[in-house]
Amino acid sequence: MSSFAPYACHPDDSRGRLHAEQLSTFRSPWQRDRDRIIHSSAFRRLKHKTQVFVEQEGDAYRGDYFRTRLTHTVEVAQVARTIAGALNLNTDLAESVALAHDLGHPPFGHTGEDALAALMAPYGGFDHNAQALRIVTRLERHYADFDGLNLTWESLEGIAKHNGPVLGPLPYALAEVNAEWDLELHTNASAEAQVAAVADDVAYNHHDLHDGLRAGLFTEDDLAELPVVGPAFAEVDDRHPGLDPDRRRHEALRRVFGVMVEDVIAVAQNRLLSLQPASAQDIRDMDGPIIRFSKPLYQNIKAIKSFLFARMYRAPSVVDERVRVTAMLNDLFPLFLNDPAQMPGDWGAEATDAPDKTRRARIVLDYVAGMTDRYAIAEHQRLLGL
Numbered sequence: 358m359s360s361f362a363p364y365a366c367h368p369d370d371s372r373g374r375l376h377a378e379q380l381s382t383f384r385s386p387w388q389r390d391r392d393r394i395i396h397s398s399a400f401r402r403l404k405h406k407t408q409v410f411v412e413q414e415g416d417a418y419r420g421d422y423f424r425t426r427l428t429h430t431v432e433v434a435q436v437a438r439t440i441a442g443a444l445n446l447n448t449d450l451a452e453s454v455a456l457a458h459d460l461g462h463p464p465f466g467h468t469g470e471d472a473l474a475a476l477m478a479p480y481g482g483f484d485h486n487a488q489a490l491r492i493v494t495r496l497e498r499h500y501a502d503f504d505g506l507n508l509t510w511e512s513l514e515g516i517a518k519h520n521g522p523v524l525g526p527l528p529y530a531l532a533e534v535n536a537e538w539d540l541e542l543h544t545n546a547s548a549e550a551q552v553a554a555v556a557d558d559v560a561y562n563h564h565d566l567h568d569g570l571r572a573g574l575f576t577e578d579d580l581a582e583l584p585v586v587g588p589a590f591a592e593v594d595d596r597h598p599g600l601d602p603d604r605r606r607h608e609a610l611r612r613v614f615g616v617m618v619e620d621v622i623a624v625a626q627n628r629l630l631s632l633q634p635a636s637a638q639d640i641r642d643m644d645g646p647i648i649r650f651s652k653p654l655y656q657n658i659k660a661i662k663s664f665l666f667a668r669m670y671r672a673p674s675v676v677d678e679r680v681r682v683t684a685m686l687n688d689l690f691p692l693f694l695n696d697p698a699q700m701p702g703d704w705g706a707e708a709t710d711a712p713d714k715t716r717r718a719r720i721v722l723d724y725v726a727g728m729t730d731r732y733a734i735a736e737h738q739r740l741l742g743l
Contacts, residue, residue, distance in 0.1 A: 362445035364634040366547050372510035375494075375538050376503040386509045387449035391456060393506040398499075399460045399492045403427035405729035407466040408561075409568060409669065423568045426459050426466075429560060433458065436556035436618060437549075440648075443622045444629070446549050453508075454515035454553040461488030463726040464733040465682040472686040473726060480718035481529035488726055489516050491530040494537075496723055514540045515550030519557075521646065529719070544641040548625075551640075551648035555621050558650075562661055563614045569669040570606060577606065583664055584657035589613050620654045685737045686725065692740060693721045699740060700724055 361367055368385040381389050394400055403426035424432075434455040441451035462485045463469035470485055477483040490513065494505040517523060517531060523542040527535065535542060545551070566586065569575055580586045589612040593605055600608065625648050632647070634640050640647055650658060669675065693700050694717060697708030704724045711717035728736070 360445060361447060362629075364548060364629065364637055364640050365446045366450050366511055366549055366637045367447070370637070374507045374509055376507050378502075378507065385449055387447060387453050387512065390453040390506070390508045390512045391449060393508065394453060394456045394460075394493070397460070397493075397497050397506060399497060399727065400427075400430075400456070402727065402729050403430055403459065403462075405731050406462055406464055407469075407730050409466060409565065409675065423571070424564050426462055429564065430456060430459050432560040432564065433553065433556045436559050437553045439618060440552045440556060440621055440625075441549055444548070444552070444625055444648075446552060450511055450515070450547065451549040451552045451556075453512045454519055454550045455556055457489055457493060457508075457512065457516050458519060458553055458557060459485070459489070460492050461485040461490070461726070463488075463686075464728045464730045465686070468679045468682055469686060469726075472683045473690070473722060476686065476690045477718065477722055480715045480722075483722060483726070484528040484531070486516065486520070487528035487530035487534075490534045491723070492727075494534050496727070510538065510540070511547060511549075513538070515546050515553060518542060518544075518546035519550040519554040521545065521554075541641070545643055545646060546641070547637050548640045548648060551646050554646075555648050555650070558658070559614065559617045559621070562617065562658060562665075563610060565665050565669060566613070566661070567606070567610050569665065572669075574672045574674075575664075575668045577602075577609075579668070580664075584660055585613055585616055585654070586610075586661060589616070617650070617654070617658070620651050621648065624649060624651045682730075682733075685733060688741055689733065689737060690721060690725055693724065694718055697721070 366387075368387065371386045373386075380386075384392070406426040408424040408426055408429050434452045437451040437455040438448045441448045463473050463483075465472075470483065473483045492505075493508055493513070493516065497505050500507065513534070517534070517540050522544060523531065527542070531542075534540070546554075566580070570577065577590060580590065586609070589609040590605070592612060593600065593608045597605070597608065628647050632643070634643070634647070649655070693708070694714075697711075697717065697720075698705045700708060700721070704720065708717050708720040708724075711720055725733070
């Protein structure tokens with residue numbers, strides 16, 4: 358305990374769980390949360406959910422090499438532990454939030470999220486962060502005494518607020534959870550949850566460059582003028598002239614990764630030293646996040662993101678896939694909504710017995726959002742023959 362900074366979340370100060378449980382004899386509350394997340398069904402399904410490229414047989418992108426939601430999540434958790442450890446924060450809590458942060462993503466990445474948000478507009482909308490909370494509080498049904506995983510307040514807070522305070526109208530899934538247990542949505546999250554959010558940025562900015570290069574959507578020469586990235590390749594060429602292309606790429610991108618992590622740690626150390634927060638609550642009550650990139654690096658990352666948006670996320674081949682999978686979800690969702698018996702087992706029965714169309718739509722959403730890419734494609738083929 359003494360190794361934690363005063364502004365870290367301390368296990369002895371946890372607000373506990375909604376459903377009281379006996380404390381573990383050998384695990385802290387957040388080690389227990391981490392383990393429950395890893396052993397959840399939703400976590401396993403991340404293996405076959407898209408990060409950018411849709412999983413399919415005969416993938417022209419050599420898809421086995423690309424990140425999925427699961428590999429992305431593992432990378433985020435690793436970065437989060439590194440940053441949290443350097444700042445004397447609670448690494449177990451940072452890891453728990455990182456491991457849970459993408460549980461609510463539907464199949465087909467952000468394309469799937471956009472499609473389901475449009476389909477759910479009449480029924481309360483869709484937000485993947487809110488859906489992650491719904492999963493860990495309701496949809497995981499394995500324990501005898503409660504639905505969900507019965508995570509600690511701090512882990513739930515981190516899932517809800519890792520991107521900052523949640524103001525204005527709430528997604529219905531978040532509103533339901535918050536009504537049962539106030540997550541103080543108007544405040545910042547803990548420093549550990551903020552670390553998980555920045556770790557997410559670090560991980561995807563790094564691996565999307567790598568995956569885009571592997572997919573042939575751009576080349577190393579295209580990256581030469583980008584801030585941070587171009588100098589990283591130049592440094593590798595200076596130190597290791599004639600290095601083979603795969604090693605050159607890896608060496609350069611790991612330097613990009615290191616620049617981002619070291620910047621976050623240095624900025625946080627300086628801000629913590631200046632502001633002297635005395636407790637985890639002091640972090641929550643600040644005007645803004647304490648864990649963030651420096652302003653110069655943030656501007657450089659914006660340039661990298663703009664490049665990735667134009668050359669990767671909106672590349673013609675990726676856009677074609679977006680159109681194809683959006684059409685699949687636009688077919689499946691109304692099919693299940695109008696004929697819930699097409700859903701298996703308890704899903705179909707629960708939707709059939711729903712008291713109104715909004716409740717039925719939310720059950721259908723839970724089912725469709727939980728699909729993996731391959732299952733959604735297979736169900737579309739089975740039900741519609743397309």
